Amino acid sequence: MKKIEKREKQLAMKPNLSHLFSGLAGGLLVLGASYLLPAKSSVQAVEIKTETVAQLPKESPKEQLPKAQEELGQLAHNMGGARAPIDFSAAAEKVMPAVVNVTSISRFKPRSRREEVYMELFGRPRDNQSTGSGVIIGKQGYIVTNNHVIEGATEIEVTLYDKRKYKAELVGTDPSTDLAVLKIKAPNLPSVELSNSDETKIGEWVLAVGNPFDLNFTVTAGIVSAKGRNINILGNRKASIESFIQTDAAVNPGNSGGALVNAEGKLVGINTAIATPTGTYAGYSFAVPINLVKKVVGDLMEYGEVHRAYLGVMIMDVDSDFAKQEGLFVSQGVFVSELIDGGAAKDAGIKKGDVIVGIDGQNVRSVNELQEKVGSRDPGDTVRVKVKRGKKELVLNMKLKE
Structure with a gap:
């Protein structure tokens, strides 16, 4: 930013x-639960417990209110925003x-x-x-x-x-x-506040804002369903990066390029694609995470092109089968199969057979996630890379190269 x-x-x-x-x-x-009356023995247990509670001093309604507000506020926070997610009007008014x-x-x-x-x-x-x-x-x-x-x-x-x-x-x-x-050349332009997509959590509420089917400035709501998704829509484009935020907010043709924001109205990603057999929304939509957007947009504004950082490695995903085959002591991460001479990884001390499991304190579970985190950095940046080498865990400083 x-x-x-x-x-x-x-x-x-x-x-x-x-x-x-x-x-x-x-x-x-591509673009309330209900409870049945418990058995008689359970009711008796509740009656005994009630006698004990009755001995405690009762709280007045005024004393109970702050506790209730605190619990409600914590529930709202856990669900992705500072206020209860049943009303997204403040976030919508902020971003539209x-x-x-x-x-x-x-x-x-x-x-x-x-x-x-x-x-x-x-x-x-x-x-x-x-x-x-x-x-x-x-x-x-x-x-x-x-x-x-x-x-x-x-x-x-x-x-x-x-x-x-x-x-x-x-x-x-x-x-x-x-x-x-x-x-564009225009006076008095509003702009949206940018978030940190590394902090976006699965299960968090999000809003998609755009123009589906020429229904201008439509707002839909959903949750973050997954992060780091690769849906192979960019094909064989050179150095393509697919590490999408997946959401179930309704997105349709015309939403492409629109905003995905959190419950505070901060930009989380740019809506890009849907997975569908019909050409319209089928429950799965995907957005480019804002941390990657910041890097790309900043470069395009400054240079007119993107200066991309590289590790200088050949890599592949690790799963339990691959870990067993290679004798690894970790079941997820990014396996280094080859190193390029003069590359950032080799200069930092990474070896063939290492498994990259983290970047700058953020866990890395797949090639998609690693590409996103490296792709949001600039050549010349130094990152701390956590690797598994056999049973050892190492943290290496790596200066990224172009």
């Missing part, structure tokens, strides 16, 4: 020399003004004189137009969305919550994470 704020200040002092783009090519990628509708237009361009003549005789083909969502992340007019929302677009138009419309400039894209950054 510091990188984003720093870049905003730098750009605020520079004239804007970029030309405008617009459009969209893409759409979504920072969510935008992204309209992408792809205009047909003749590739030869023959095509030009054909168009003169029979007319120009209709423009392709589709919509998605985006999130304002800075006062300077920066908007994050999905790469597939604007891929191939010749024009991009952004509609704000207050219905103002602006042509958007394409700042940069990162197909390996399916993220893109746009910029």
Whole structure:
């Protein structure tokens, strides 16, 4: 976030020399319990217990109220927010003004004189137009969305919550994470507060805000169902990183690029895909975690491209079968099968056969999680890597390389 704020200040002092783009090519990628009366013997036990309680001094209603409020507050905290999750209005009101509708237009361009003549005789083909969502992340007019929302677009138009419309400039894209950054020139822009997705917990309440089926600024609720999901939607793109936050909040075509926020209205991720046999919501949606978004967006704003950090290793997931086969003393983590000469891992002292189980105090259980945590760092950053080497556990300092 510091990188984003720093870049905003730098750009605020520079004239804007970029030309405008617009459009969209893409759409979504995959996009009370009740109790029965107990037996008689149980009732008798309760009667005996009641006699003992009756001897204790009774609390007045005023004395009971603070305890009840404290217990209710703790319950709300455990369920993902500072207030009871039955009312998400405060979080929705906080984030909705920072969510935008992204309209992408792809205009047909003749590739030869023959095509030009054909168009003169029979007319120009209709423009392709589709919509998605985006999130304002800075006062300077920066908007994050999905790469597939604007891929191939010749024009991009952004509609704000207050219905103002602006042509958007394409700042940069990162197909390996399916993220893109746009910029508009507009006064008095709201922006959303960013969270730390490493602290997001499974079971925590979240809201998805976007524009499904052109139903602008729709809010749906659900919980975080899983973290570190790889659903193989980015294909064989170079250095692709898939470590999605999975949620059951309803997400549909048009939600791509929209906000996933926690119960406090802080941005947790960017909604990107759904797993479905029908093309519409079927209970599983996926968002790019905000810590990875911060890194990608910061680089695109500063350099126009992403400078990615690498470990310099060949790796694979560890499970109980693999651990038994290799004689490992851990049943999950990331197995180092090969080291690249001159790579960060080899320089740090990691050896072939080590199992990486943590980065900077965060547990690492899979290749997806490791890629996310390394992908959110910059080349030159030093991280503390926890590895299992036989029965020993080591912590090594590693300086990441590009």
